[in-house]
Amino acid sequence: MPTLTEKLALQGGAPAMTITPAERWQPPVEREIELVSRLIRERYLSAAGRGFAREFEDEFGAWLGVKHCASQNTGTSTLQAAYFAVGVGPGDEVLHPCYTWICSIAPAVHLGARPVFCEIDADTLVIDPADMERRITPRTRCISVVHLFGNPVDMDAIMDVARRHRIPVVEDCSHAHGATYDGRKVGTIGDVGCFSMQGTNPGGKAVSGGEGGMIVTNEDHLWERIMAYGHLNRKGLVDEYVSPEYRALGETGLGLKFRAHPLALAVAKVSFETLEWRNQRIAENRQRLAAAPERVTAITLVTSYAKAHMAGFYGGLKGIYQPERLGGLPVERFLAAVRAEGAPMNGRAYDLHHLLPLFARGFDLYGGGRGPLTGDYRGYRPGDLPVSEAVHPNIVSFPALIDPAPGYLEQYGAALEKVAAHYRELL
Amino acid sequence: MPTLTEKLALQGGAPAMTITPAERWQPPVEREIELVSRLIRERYLSAAGRGFAREFEDEFGAWLGVKHCASQNTGTSTLQAAYFAVGVGPGDEVLHPCYTWICSIAPAVHLGARPVFCEIDADTLVIDPADMERRITPRTRCISVVHLFGNPVDMDAIMDVARRHRIPVVEDCSHAHGATYDGRKVGTIGDVGCFSMQGTNPGGKAVSGGEGGMIVTNEDHLWERIMAYGHLNRKGLVDEYVSPEYRALGETGLGLKFRAHPLALAVAKVSFETLEWRNQRIAENRQRLAAAPERVTAITLVTSYAKAHMAGFYGGLKGIYQPERLGGLPVERFLAAVRAEGAPMNGRAYDLHHLLPLFARGFDLYGGGRGPLTGDYRGYRPGDLPVSEAVHPNIVSFPALIDPAPGYLEQYGAALEKVAAHYRELL
Numbered sequence: 001m002p003t004l005t006e007k008l009a010l011q012g013g014a015p016a017m018t019i020t021p022a023e024r025w026q027p028p029v030e031r032e033i034e035l036v037s038r039l040i041r042e043r044y045l046s047a048a049g050r051g052f053a054r055e056f057e058d059e060f061g062a063w064l065g066v067k068h069c070a071s072q073n074t075g076t077s078t079l080q081a082a083y084f085a086v087g088v089g090p091g092d093e094v095l096h097p098c099y100t101w102i103c104s105i106a107p108a109v110h111l112g113a114r115p116v117f118c119e120i121d122a123d124t125l126v127i128d129p130a131d132m133e134r135r136i137t138p139r140t141r142c143i144s145v146v147h148l149f150g151n152p153v154d155m156d157a158i159m160d161v162a163r164r165h166r167i168p169v170v171e172d173c174s175h176a177h178g179a180t181y182d183g184r185k186v187g188t189i190g191d192v193g194c195f196s197m198q199g200t201n202p203g204g205k206a207v208s209g210g211e212g213g214m215i216v217t218n219e220d221h222l223w224e225r226i227m228a229y230g231h232l233n234r235k236g237l238v239d240e241y242v243s244p245e246y247r248a249l250g251e252t253g254l255g256l257k258f259r260a261h262p263l264a265l266a267v268a269k270v271s272f273e274t275l276e277w278r279n280q281r282i283a284e285n286r287q288r289l290a291a292a293p294e295r296v297t298a299i300t301l302v303t304s305y306a307k308a309h310m311a312g313f314y315g316g317l318k319g320i321y322q323p324e325r326l327g328g329l330p331v332e333r334f335l336a337a338v339r340a341e342g343a344p345m346n347g348r349a350y351d352l353h354h355l356l357p358l359f360a361r362g363f364d365l366y367g368g369g370r371g372p373l374t375g376d377y378r379g380y381r382p383g384d385l386p387v388s389e390a391v392h393p394n395i396v397s398f399p400a401l402i403d404p405a406p407g408y409l410e411q412y413g414a415a416l417e418k419v420a421a422h423y424r425e426l427l
Numbered sequence: 428m429p430t431l432t433e434k435l436a437l438q439g440g441a442p443a444m445t446i447t448p449a450e451r452w453q454p455p456v457e458r459e460i461e462l463v464s465r466l467i468r469e470r471y472l473s474a475a476g477r478g479f480a481r482e483f484e485d486e487f488g489a490w491l492g493v494k495h496c497a498s499q500n501t502g503t504s505t506l507q508a509a510y511f512a513v514g515v516g517p518g519d520e521v522l523h524p525c526y527t528w529i530c531s532i533a534p535a536v537h538l539g540a541r542p543v544f545c546e547i548d549a550d551t552l553v554i555d556p557a558d559m560e561r562r563i564t565p566r567t568r569c570i571s572v573v574h575l576f577g578n579p580v581d582m583d584a585i586m587d588v589a590r591r592h593r594i595p596v597v598e599d600c601s602h603a604h605g606a607t608y609d610g611r612k613v614g615t616i617g618d619v620g621c622f623s624m625q626g627t628n629p630g631g632k633a634v635s636g637g638e639g640g641m642i643v644t645n646e647d648h649l650w651e652r653i654m655a656y657g658h659l660n661r662k663g664l665v666d667e668y669v670s671p672e673y674r675a676l677g678e679t680g681l682g683l684k685f686r687a688h689p690l691a692l693a694v695a696k697v698s699f700e701t702l703e704w705r706n707q708r709i710a711e712n713r714q715r716l717a718a719a720p721e722r723v724t725a726i727t728l729v730t731s732y733a734k735a736h737m738a739g740f741y742g743g744l745k746g747i748y749q750p751e752r753l754g755g756l757p758v759e760r761f762l763a764a765v766r767a768e769g770a771p772m773n774g775r776a777y778d779l780h781h782l783l784p785l786f787a788r789g790f791d792l793y794g795g796g797r798g799p800l801t802g803d804y805r806g807y808r809p810g811d812l813p814v815s816e817a818v819h820p821n822i823v824s825f826p827a828l829i830d831p832a833p834g835y836l837e838q839y840g841a842a843l844e845k846v847a848a849h850y851r852e853l854l
Contacts, residue, residue, distance in 0.1 A: 033464045036690065040459050045627045045637030045694060073500045073638065076684040089793025090517065090539070102659065106682025111793070112517070112539070200472045210472030211500065211688045232529065248784040254792070255533025255785070257503040261638045263463065263690040267472060357675040358682070365681070366516025366538070 004414075004421045009340035011425065016415035017342030025278075025403040027201045028270055035266040048259045049235035056269050057214070060207075066188045066216040068223040070231065071260035075174045075196025075205070077230060078213035080107035081258060082192035083142060085217070085225040086168035088113045090372070092141035097127035098354045098388050100146045103196075104172045105353060110365075113141065114372045117354035117380065122391040123303045125149070125318060129157035131387075136165055143169045147176035147186050149349075150206075150312035154305045155181040155189045162190075170194065174213075175314035177206035178279045182307040192217045192226070197268045202402055206312040207275055209268030212260050230258030279311040281402045285409060286310075286317050289398055292413030296420040298325045298334070299396060315349050316397040323394065326423040331394050333426050334419065341415035346397040352388055354380035435849045436767035443842035444769030452705075452830040454628045455697055462693040475686045476662035483696050484641070487634075490699075493615045493643040495650040497658065498687035502601045502623025502632075504657060505640035507534035508685060509619035510569060512644070512652040513595035515540045517799070519568035524554035525781045525815050527573040530623075531599045532780060537792075540568065541799045544781035544807065549818040550730045552576070552745060556584035558814075563592055570596045574603035574613045576776075577633075577739035581732045582608040582616045589617070597621065601640075602741035604633035605706045609734040619644045619653070624695045629829055633739040634702055636695030639687050657685030706738040708829045712836060713737075713744050716825055719840030723847040725752045725761070726823060742776050743824035750821065753850040758821050760853050761846065768842035773824040779815055781807035 007013025039045070039052060047053055053071055061069030072078045088094055090112030096105050098117040105115050119131035126148050143162055145153040153171075162169045169190030173179070177195060179186045187193025196205050197212035207214075217223050220242045227240045232253045234240075241247045290301055299319040304310055321331045331347065338345045353359055358373070360380045365371030382389065401408070419426075434440025466472070466479060474480055480498055488496030499505045515521055517539030523532050525544040532542050546558035553575050570589055572580040580598075589596045596617030600606070604622060606613045614620025623632050624639035634641075644650050647669045654667045659680045661667075668674045717728055726746040731737055748758045758774065765772045780786055785800070787807045792798030809816065828835070846853075 029468060032467050036463055036467065037460045040463065040694070041456060043627050045635075046625055046631070073688075074684045074686075076682075084793075087794045089795070089797045091797070102679045102682040103684055110681075110683060112797075198473055200470050204473070208472075210690065211684075211686060245790070248788075249790075250784070252529045252783065252785075254537075254790070255503075255529040256537060257501045257530055257638075259501075259638060261500075261688045261691050263637065263694075264688050267467070267690075356679065357677070358679075361675075363672070363676075363681070366511075367514045368516075370516045370518070370539075 004418055006418065008337055008419065008422045008425060009342070010337045015340065015342040016418050017411045019405045019408045019411055022344070022399055022404055022408050023202055023401055024405055025202060032267050032270045035270060036263050039262050039266055044262050046259070047262055048231060048233070049237065053260065053262055053265050056265050060214055060272065061216060064185045064188050064193070064216055066193070067218045069214060069216045070226065071265055072213040072215055072230065072258040073260050074211055075194060075198055075213040076103040076107060077258040078194035078215040079104060079170065079172060080111070081215055081226045081230050082170045082194050083108045083111055083113070084229050085192055085222040086142050086170065088141050091139065093137060093139040094142045094144055095132050095135055095140060096144045096353070097146055097148070098352050098385050099125060099350055099392065100148060100172070100353065101350055102353060102356070104144060104146050108142065108144065109372055112372055114377060115359060116140070117359070117385060119385050119387045120391070122387055124151055124305065125302055125391070125395065126151055126153045128387070129154055129161055133161045136167065140165070140167055143167050144172065145169065145190070146172040147179055149302070149315045149318050150176045150179050150310045151302060151304055152176065152179050152181045152186050152308035152310070156307065159189065174205060176312035178275060178311035180309040180311070187216055188218065191219060192222055197264070201271050201278070205314050206279065207268055207272045209264035209266070209271065212264040212268050228253040230256040232257060234259070278402050279313070282313045282400045283310065285401045285404055288409045289317065289412065292416050296416045298322055298420050313400040316346070316400045319396050319398060320391060321394040321396050326420065327427055329423050329426055331396070335396065337419045337426055338416060341418060343412050343415035344399055348392060348395045349397055352385065352392050354385055355382060431845055431848045433845065435764055435846065435852060436769070437764045438852065442767065442769040443845050444838045446832045446835045446838055449771070449826055449831055449835050450629055450828055451832055452629060459694050459697045462697060463690050466689050466693055471689050473686070474689055475658060475660070476664065480687065480689055480692050483692050487641055487699065488643060491612045491615050491620070491643055493620070494645045496641060496643045497653065498692055499640040499642055499657065499685040500687050501638055502621060502625055502640040503530040503534060504685040505621035505642040506531055506597065506599060507538070508642055508653045508657050509597045509621050510535045510538055510540070511656050512619055512649040513569050513597060515568050518566065520564060520566040521569045521571055522559050522562055522567060523571045523780070524573055524575070525779050525812050526552060526777055526819065527575060527599070527780065528777055529780060529783070531571060531573050535569065535571065536799055539799055541804060542786060543567070544786070544812060546812050546814045547818070549814055551578055551732065552729055552818070552822065553578055553580045555814070556581050556588055560588045563594070567592070567594055570594050571599065572596065572617070573599040574606055576729070576742045576745050577603045577606050577737045578729060578731055579603065579606050579608040579613050579735035579737070583734065586616065601632060603739035605702060605738035607736045607738070614643055615645065618646060619649055624691070628698050628705070632741055633706065634695055634699045636691035636693070636698065639691040639695050655680040657683040659684060661686070705829050706740070709740045709827045710737065712828045712831060715836045716744065716839065719843050723843045725749055725847050740827040743773070743827045746823050746825065747818060748821040748823050753847065754854055756850050756853055758823070762823065764846045764853055765843060768845060770839050770842035771826055775819060775822045776824055779812065779819050781812055782809060
């Protein structure tokens with residue numbers, strides 16, 4: 001290949017990549033406008049439990065194969081409702097992977113719970129069930145798992161721990177719309193499933209409407225709490241309650257409002273219509289791209305558990321850079337060289353959350369030494385989660401492409417190969 | 428007038444009202460669609476602190492004359508952020524009027540505070556400052572006032588109590604966009620102002636975008652807490668922090684997400700463009716309608732404090748039915764007769780919240796006897812707030828019309844007069 005003999009772009013050579021833009025797929029914008037305009041004309045701008053919003057919820061729930069499904073205003077509020085539903089409150093502990101997005105953690109903190117951070121597995125980048133089990137205490141009220149970047153958690157192991165210790169499981173599926181474990185869609189295996197619908201396609205959540213979320217459960221008594229907590233004045237709300245103390249609450253429930261915006265749901269519905277097709281295309285292109293890092297040998301692609309099937313792919317495709325294979329070349333230098341060739345590749349994506357100042361040092365949320373992150377809260381230090389801290393600096397992201405320009409993936413592979421061939425010049 | 432000799436419609440006579448529909452004004456739907464379509468094409472579907480959302484926030488803040496203004500996803504979340512900002516947390520008490528909407532109360536409860544319900548004034552239907560002051564304890568962390576149905580609270584009296592006791596004031600202005608007290612717009616007098624933008628015009632909040640809210644303050648240290656609490660990843664977030672412990676939190680703040688949907692803001696912006704004109708028209712039509720109840724003598728219109736100027740008018744115009752002026756005719760019977768004449772008139776609008784089962788009996792929010800509404804929470808009983816309980820059954824609502832059909836208001840007055848003339852037949 002001629003590119004292999006060319007000087008590195010970082011050192012003045014011609015970049016290996018010439019094809020742009022990478023992604024040819026475009027979201028069906030006019031279809032979004034058509035649906036949104038229809039709802040505006042119908043003055044359907046604040047509604048829940050009826051009409052378009054309810055139809056979309058029912059469709060999404062049926063696609064997952066789950067009994068109850070409600071739309072909410074953010075993925076974050078679905079997590080808050082999920083933690084509330086399973087009984088998270090003041091004095092509790094919730095187990096979280098240390099590597100995720102803060103919105104998966106903070107809602108439990110604001111219910112009064114302390115986050116207990118767990119190691120991630122160095123190959124899958126999702127929560128390590130064995131490490132997680134070791135952190136269970138009498139105060140552990142919930143296991144929170146995240147199917148990070150669309151890669152399902154080892155749900156057999158998680159559910160085994162959960163059942164033995166009788167601790168409910170919340171699945172954060174914000175990155176993983178359509179991913180499966182043992183043939184079941186993620187979000188339907190634990191007690192409550194939460195899906196963000198933030199952003200826009202491509203690049204946003206796999207089903208995206210700007211801001212929004214979906215919350216699902218098969219359990220009537222959890223659904224009752226989800227409904228009472230954030231769905232006041234939802235049509236038919238009282239019919240969703242199963243116990244007398246909730247029925248007494250009536251239409252105003254517990255008084256919070258997590259209702260989704262109908263126009264967000266309209267955009268998300270249009271996104272949902274192409275989800276399976278996009279998931280399929282990204283999976284195929286992932287396979288094609290997989291050839292490149294293996295050829296380069298400097299990057300190991302993230303692996304999945306045996307029963308897991310990736311989808312959603314929020315945040316791009318993930319690999320782990322192996323500096324020892326390129327003579328110890330630091331990851332930043334490697335990434336700079338790759339990018340100079342015109343090949344998009346990003347680093348870590350998320351911080352390790354046990355080392356965020358908020359969770360490492362703690363914070364007096366309400367003043368006067370109140371809240372879960374103050375008092376005898378011990379916080380975290382570098383070294384507390386050695387496996388995660390070792391792998392974290394070397395996590396890299398590839399583009400998750402739906403309809404790449406012809407030849408793009410081949411050029412991408414060639415760019416990586418070129419950098420690998422010249423790494424000594426970068427040391 | 429011929430209608431006075433006609434039999435009551437409730438007893439088989441011809442209804443006094445023949446003009447329909449009452450409201451001729453229509454919201455500028457095509458302008459909403461134009462703006463929403465532009466934002467969809469620009470893929471401006473999740474953004475904060477920049478572009479259109481920021482421009483609208485700045486415009487809204489400048490109109491109020493306030494230093495800081497941010498949009499949020501609901502009025503409820505603005506109240507949650509306001510209570511958090513002023514330091515409401517576990518173990519606190521918050522003073523609320525007993526007559527309001529639950530979303531003004533519940534966010535403080537979910538921060539761990541107990542609601543302490545106060546009497547309303549029987550003429551203005553808003554919180555009674557003297558009664559409120561008597562309920563202050565060492566645990567009182569916040570005074571929450573609601574400019575109910577657009578009628579400003581006695582802010583001089585409220586701020587006097589607040590200053591003497593050093594308790595911050597949150598203004599719920601969800602019904603009162605543009606109302607003033609002593610020449611200042613409500614929301615800018617207390618420590619934090621909150622505005623719902625729920626629903627659609629006419630009928631929804633005076634500025635409405637389906638679901639949404641605005642939160643405002645003049646205080647940098649409160650703004651810092653508002654920003655950290657629910658505005659993660661807002662553009663320029665870290666620049667809004669004034670103290671080092673907040674700056675250390677960085678772009679993810681305290682991890683919650685109250686960001687408004689841009690399409691909600693687009694609809695709300697179009698609504699905002701006609702606000703002052705609508706407020707003016709409703710105020711004029713209120714004056715015209717005022718003639719009718721006075722003529723009838725069975726209804727006293729809600730009054731305002733000397734320095735207060737109503738606006739917003741959410742929930743319609745309010746009056747208090749005086750059964751003793753119609754020989755003790757019960758309010759339900761009076762309302763039925765008025766409605767039978769074709770004159771829309773509704774009752775109480777809101778429950779007295781100290782008597783809602785949630786607050787009267789309490790509720791074990793988190794299970795295991797945790798949360799502010801359990802343990803030694805005493806709850807409320809009928810008779811606890813006698814002034815409010817006496818006036819509440821007789822509260823009635825008139826239409827707040829922007830551009831009534833010609834002759835409509837005159838017919839409305841005639842319908843009321845007819846019922847009053849025939850009341851003996853209803854006893």
